[in-house]
Every structure is written in structure tokens, then in C-alpha cells.
Amino acid sequence: MLEILDRITKGNGQTDDIDKLHRLGMSIQKTALCGLGQTAPNPVLSAIKNFREEFEIHINEKRCPTLKCKDLISYSIDEERCTGCTLCARRCPVLAISGLNKKPHFIHQQLCIKCGDCYTACKFNAIIRK
Template structure:
């Protein structure tokens, strides 16, 4: 784990696990983890609102204090600790609709630098949609309306011409 990992995404990963493993017996864990996951999913897809952080904290404390077993009591911990130490990342997702570590696919987009692009067509050939247009040996362009932000162009470009922002 390093600066390339989004802390909101990490919290979502652990929460998905707990939600999946919830047995369904007690209310806070069964219903609460689902609601926390929905809020976090909202945040990572750029639909978060300012009230989401206090709601998340309220649910997390409720689930931690009132669940029946250890799974439920531990389920909100990743959210609570990331909120403690990386609150700014949450706020960036919500207020600036920006993922600081460029991990949350819904919040990043890819652009081709026309200066660096040599027109090798690698990105266009690998694009699964495809939404990259351009003639060989001429700079290529990504059609943002159709781009699914999979990042294939970013990883196949050998000239650092694809930028993630």
C-alpha cells in the first residue's frame, strides 16, 4: 500500500468483505454495513454529498458499539481509521470530485498529449470500446463521452503520452 492507493477505495474493499460475510442475524451489521457501503460507493463515484461523512461516522459508531458479534464490531474499523487519518481524501472525493491517488475510476479521465503522441496506434488497438481516433503517425484523441476509463491506453502507451487526471 502506498500513495497510489486511494484510502476511500481501501475502506470500500474491507467493507465489501464485511458486508459480504455478514450473517444477517443482528440489525446493525446486516443493514448498517449495506448502508455504509452504499455511502462509500457514492463517494467513490463522485456522487458524495457533504452530509455523507457525518452519516458514515454515525453508522460506523453504531455498528461498532451495538453489533452482536466481533465481525460486526470490527466491520466499520477501516472506515473509522481512514476517516481519522485520511479525512482529506474523503473530502477531495466529495467536494472536488477528485480522487487524489487517481484510483477511483469514476473520478479520473484520460487524455492524450498531442505533443508526446507519435501516432503508434497502440492505444487505439487496445481500447476495448473503442473510443480512440487518429491516423497512424498523427496524434490520437480520446472520445471522453464514450471512454469507460479502463486505463488500457495508459498502460500500453510507451511514450508517456496518455495522462491520467
């Protein structure tokens, strides 16, 4: 189950993964020999029941509606809002943001670790998270 969930959160989910997770969870509930094992799949089964649409978005659209799955989000800078204050660049732990002082900055996607530090640092709402 963990491998399937991991695959989904990384944007590599397959259309039958949700049903597979459900079948595995039900099978574990019915065949586990102890109470702990019988209840182990409950969080996943509950998530499927209550948030199936989010699972489908992860799989079909390769995006995370809650912006929590790092592999499915990206950060960019709105050039119109960016004042070039350099605060985002100074906060970036991997130096993935470049730009001249008082000029719009740029996030190098291949370097970005998607930590969100730039997003929280920007006082001008110039960092776009999607």
C-alpha cells in the same frame, strides 16, 4: 455505509457524508451483538481517521487523488507527445481512441471505460490520467 461510500467514489458525495459514516460506524460498534459485527466498521473508521482529507477531496472537488475511482478520473492524449504510433488505439478494448497513423490521436470520452490499457501501452507518456 456501503451506499454512502459508493456515492462518494462516484462523485456524488455530500458534505455531511463523512460525519454520517463515522456516526454509523460508531453506532454499529456499540450495538452489534457479536464480535464480528462490532469490528465490521473498523476499516471505514480507520480510513476516515487516516485519510479524511482524501474523502473531502472526493466530495468537494469531485476528484480522486489516488486515481483509483473510475468515475472520478479521465484519460486524454497530449497531442505534443503523441507520435501517432496507434499502440493505444490498438490496445483500447472499446475502440474509444481514434486518429490517423503518425498523427495525434484522440480519446472519445463517451466511449472510454477508463480501463487504463491505453495509459500502460503508451511508450511516449502521451496519455494523461487525471
